[in-house]
Amino acid sequence: MLTLLGARSAAASAARGGCFRYHWPLLAVIALTLAGCMPATTSLATADPADPAAKIARVGYRSTVAPYASLRPAVPAPWRERNDAVTPQPKPGQ
Template sequence: MFLPVALLALGGCAAPVIPDSLSRPANPDAPVPPATYRSVTAGAATLRPAGPMNWREINRQVTPRSGPAT
């Protein structure tokens, strides 16, 4: 009963294994993905002001279609 507790306590004192990428961060031979250009506005919708519209037609477009009530 004492041995597992002692091993667990001593295991916490062991030095952690440091990955090679962290032990030598200034490695000039490290593989790096190539830099590519991507527009920051790619896929963005234009939100320009719209002119005046017929409010009756807009209301007709958003009202539910006539049909059986569910």
């Protein structure tokens, strides 16, 4: 794909007199490719792992079952009272 992009750019450049502005897609692809090869420059990446005073990211623990509350055994409520509690009230005048 990169070869095809370069060939199209070269053909367009040759047809229009060799102007620099037709090479920008190829230059952008090359710049993005080279940017992915750059080393990380964060302070955590350069810290020595043997140094006990080196700063590290905090590690947190969050349980996946912490909000769980068991509902068994549950005593079933009478169904008629539960049904009447959620039934819409009749409008006055009907």
